[in-house]
Structure formats: C-alpha cells, structure tokens
Amino acid sequence: MKHDVKDLKLAKEGKLRIEWANQSMPVLNRIKQRFLKEKPLKGKRVAACLHVTTETASLMQTLKAGGAQVALCASNPLSTQDDVAAALVKFDKIAVYAIKGENNKTYYQHINAVIDKKPHYTMDDGADLVSTLHSDRSELIQFVEGGTEETTTGVIRLKSMAADNVLKYPIIAVNDAKTKHFFDNRYGTGQSTMDGIVRATNRLVAGSTFVVCGYGWCGRGLAMRARGMGANVIVTEVDELAALEAVMDGFVLMPISKAARVGDFFCTVTGNINVIRKEHFAVMKDGAIVANSGHFNVELDLDSLGKIAKSKRSVRPFVEEYQLENGRCINVLGEGRLINLAAAEGHPSSVMDMSFANQALCLEYMIKKSDTLDLNVHPVPEKIDTAIAKEKLAAMAIKIDKLTREQRRYLASWDLGT
Numbered sequence: 466m467k468h469d470v471k472d473l474k475l476a477k478e479g480k481l482r483i484e485w486a487n488q489s490m491p492v493l494n495r496i497k498q499r500f501l502k503e504k505p506l507k508g509k510r511v512a513a514c515l516h517v518t519t520e521t522a523s524l525m526q527t528l529k530a531g532g533a534q535v536a537l538c539a540s541n542p543l544s545t546q547d548d549v550a551a552a553l554v555k556f557d558k559i560a561v562y563a564i565k566g567e568n569n570k571t572y573y574q575h576i577n578a579v580i581d582k583k584p585h586y587t588m589d590d591g592a593d594l595v596s597t598l599h600s601d602r603s604e605l606i607q608f609v610e611g612g613t614e615e616t617t618t619g620v621i622r623l624k625s626m627a628a629d630n631v632l633k634y635p636i637i638a639v640n641d642a643k644t645k646h647f648f649d650n651r652y653g654t655g656q657s658t659m660d661g662i663v664r665a666t667n668r669l670v671a672g673s674t675f676v677v678c679g680y681g682w683c684g685r686g687l688a689m690r691a692r693g694m695g696a697n698v699i700v701t702e703v704d705e706l707a708a709l710e711a712v713m714d715g716f717v718l719m720p721i722s723k724a725a726r727v728g729d730f731f732c733t734v735t736g737n738i739n740v741i742r743k744e745h746f747a748v749m750k751d752g753a754i755v756a757n758s759g760h761f762n763v764e765l766d767l768d769s770l771g772k773i774a775k776s777k778r779s780v781r782p783f784v785e786e787y788q789l790e791n792g793r794c795i796n797v798l799g800e801g802r803l804i805n806l807a808a809a810e811g812h813p814s815s816v817m818d819m820s821f822a823n824q825a826l827c828l829e830y831m832i833k834k835s836d837t838l839d840l841n842v843h844p845v846p847e848k849i850d851t852a853i854a855k856e857k858l859a860a861m862a863i864k865i866d867k868l869t870r871e872q873r874r875y876l877a878s879w880d881l882g883t
C-alpha cells in the first residue's frame with residue numbers, strides 16, 4: 466500500500482495515543498460498532514484531508530469499519546502527528562500521506578495522492594482538497610458523489626464556490642451542526658489554543674494582557690479560557706453584534722490599533738486575512754507573543770513583519786523572534802499556523818467525539834441521499850445533530866427532564882396567554 470509518512474517506527478507510540486483518545490470518544494465508538502455490523506460505507510472510496518491527529522485516526526478506523534476504502538492527507542502542513550500517521554499505515558492499513566512540517570509543494574503532492582484514489586466522497590477541513598479537485602483534477606470529479614466539510618473557513622469557501630456555480634457535487638457543512646461548533650470551536654479551540662501557547666512559550670498567563678482578535682465561536686472559547694487563567698482579556702472585532710456580546714460578557718473591547726500597544730499575548734481567530742499588520746507589529750511591546758488559531762496562516766501579516774525586522778531567529782521550538790529596527794522583539798508562534806495543532810495536540814478527544822460523529826453519520830447520510838441533494842452546501846440534518854447530543858449525554862450518564870404532555874401542548878399553542 467502506498468503511503469508517505471515520516472517514520473513507521475513511530476507507529477507503536479501512535480497506537481497507544483490513539484487508544485488513549487478512543488477512551489474519550491464514546492459516541493464515535495458506538496457508531497464504529499454499528500458500522501462494523503452494517504457496513505453502510507461498503508465499496509465507497511473516501512479521500513480525507515483532515516488534521517492527522519489521534520481523534521482523526523479514530524474517525525478513519527470508523528470509516529474503515531463501515532466498509533470504506535480510506536486515504537488520508539493533512540489539512541495543514543504543521544498539524545500532523547507523525548506517530549499517528551505511522552500507526553494508521555502500519556496497524557490499520559490506511560493510506561496516509563502526511564508529514565509534520567512538510568512544505569507547500571509536498572502538502573499539495575499529498576492532497577493529489579489522495580485524489581489519485583478516485584474518491585466517491587471527500588472529507589475536507591478548510592476546502593483545500595475540494596478546491597484542488599475542482600481546479601487541477603477536474604477530470605476525476607465524475608466519480609465524486611458528495612463530501613463533508615469540517616471547519617468555518619472551509620464552509621465559507623465552499624459557499625462561495627456554490628454561489629459562483631462552480632461547485633460540482635453536494636457538500637454537508639459539518640461545522641454548522643450545533644453539536645460541532647457550539648463545542649469544538651468554543652471549548653475545543655479555547656482549551657487547546659491556550660495549551661499550544663503555553664507549551665510553546667511556558668510563559669505565565671496570569672496577570673498578563675491577552676488580546677483575542679475575533680469573537681466568534683472560537684474567540685469566545687479562547688477569551689473565556691484566557692480569563693480563566695487570570696489574564697486581562699481584550700477583544701477586537703469588526704462585527705457590531707459580536708462586539709456587543711463580548712462587552713456584555715465582560716471583556717474590554719477596542720480596535721487592534723489600540724490593543725496592539727498594550728497586549729502581552731495576541732491570538733487571532735477570525736478566519737480573515739491580515740488582521741494583525743505591519744502598523745500593529747510596529748507598536749507592540751518588547752517581547753510580545755503573537756499567535757493564530759484561525760484555519761489558515763493568513764491572519765498575521767508575517768511578510769510585512771519580516772520587512773520591518775532587521776533579523777529573525779528561532780529561540781525555541783515553535784517560537785521565532787523577530788528583532789525590529791526599533792529595538793523591540795516580537796515572538797511569533799508556530800509560523801502563524803493554527804497554534805493548537807502546531808504546538809499542542811489539537812482539540813481534546815471528548816469534543817472531537819461529537820464533531821467526528823457528525824462526520825461519520827453525515828457520510829452515511831450522503832451515501833443514502835446524494836442523488837437527492839443539489840450542488841450546494843447543505844446543513845447537517847437536525848435528526849443527526851439531536852441524536853449526537855442525546856448519545857453524548859447518555860455516555861456522560863447525564864439525565865435530563867422530559868416535557869410533560871401538558872407542556873408539549875402549551876408550547877405548541879397560541880391561545881393560552883396571560
């Protein structure tokens with residue numbers, strides 16, 4: 466079986482870590498058991514472009530249990546866990562093409578390697594696989610029946626493809642399931658981004674000024690966790706509603722031009738381009754720490770930082786120190802790539818349990834329904850979302866109340882008022 470991973474000798478370590486993750490993924494495990502019996506994905510080739518982490522390994526095992534032939538590449542050059550990639554090849558016989566730190570050329574070679582498998586379904590995180598398939602490999606689109614997309618940025622890209630009438634097969638926006646973004650983007654990104662920043666720097670967060678750019682689902686989680694660690698948190702926003710929400714959640718809100726002067730830590734989570742630019746780097750305090758946890762490495766304008774720096778050096782893993790003409794130093798983490806995956810291990814398994822349960826069930830749904838879905842980006846069926854929430858609560862042994870018949874009737878009525 467063809468593959469391209471760093472070192473198969475890392476497989477044993479990867480297997481142990483995958484097992485550890487599996488212990489916190491009860492919902493996905495139940496799906497895996499059912500898939501083993503029912504084989505709903507039988508005969509389907511799936512090309513997955515996801516962060517190659519322990520949780521993704523569990524998802525790949527689940528798809529294989531369901532009868533799919535799976536090939537996996539990374540959705541970010543710096544997010545691969547090499548031991549996991551090795552374990553998937555060695556023990557699960559899954560074709561993996563991913564090496565942590567691969568350059569852009571290899572990254573796209575790996576995407577093309579999974580496309581070479583002539584997938585019936587794509588499972589993407591950020592839409593690089595889908596866009597490569599549409600732009601460079603369009604001769605293979607005839608085999609594709611549908612796809613799923615994991616993240617906010619990917620959904621935005623795919624919606625713009627659909628609006629331009631260039632999307633050639635239906636895609637389900639897994640990100641938009643409530644059991645995905647309410648939890649993964651908020652609690653997953655919140656915790657793992659702090660984890661990445663702390664692992665990379667080992668700096669004390671308590672008492673610092675921590676600037677969060679973007680108060681969407683990820684930003685809310687990050688601001689909450691930074692505050693929990695004792696930081697004074699400043700939020701920057703461009704959207705009036707999100708800004709108001711941040712203010713009423715008790716955060717200080719100001720433009721980045723002002724925040725840039727006072728922050729000790731900065732982290733972007735906007736999904737937007739050049740959020741922190743030259744004029745902001747130029748006024749930062751000496752020793753400021755700057756990171757990104759949005760999907761692409763475009764949120765920090767590192768090209769212009771390079772231009773105002775007289776030199777740059779690597780001071781510890783995942784930390785590059787830029788020495789500016791003004792005598793100050795700015796520390797950039799993980800080359801501006803999503804820091805929770807670059808310097809830490811990504812989201813905790815318990816939260817990915819729900820995201821990847823959505824992936825597995827949406828793939829099963831697509832296989833049944835792809836004929837009926839138009840060439841657009843579709844929501845996750847509410848039934849799937851609710852079933853996952855129910856399963857997760859059951860797995861956590863948490864019971865909730867049930868509506869009484871009277872309450873159900875009351876909630877459906879209009880005639881009972883004051």
Ligand SMILES: NC(=O)c1ccc[n+]([C@@H]2O[C@H](COP(=O)([O-])OP(=O)(O)OC[C@H]3O[C@@H](n4cnc5c(N)ncnc54)[C@H](O)[C@@H]3O)[C@@H](O)[C@H]2O)c1
Nearest residue numbers: 616617618679681682683702703704707735736737759760
């Ligand atoms: N690190 C991870 O593991 C991880 C996990 C999930 C999502 N993501 C990515 O994180 C990014 C954010 O996702 P989300 O779900 O929070 O999106 P979202 O749409 O909920 O929030 C983004 C917020 O950023 C704001 N924003 C846009 N431009 C801005 C600017 N110039 N300055 C300040 N704020 C700005 C928007 O108004 C919005 O409120 C996306 O790229 C997404 O794909 C990363």
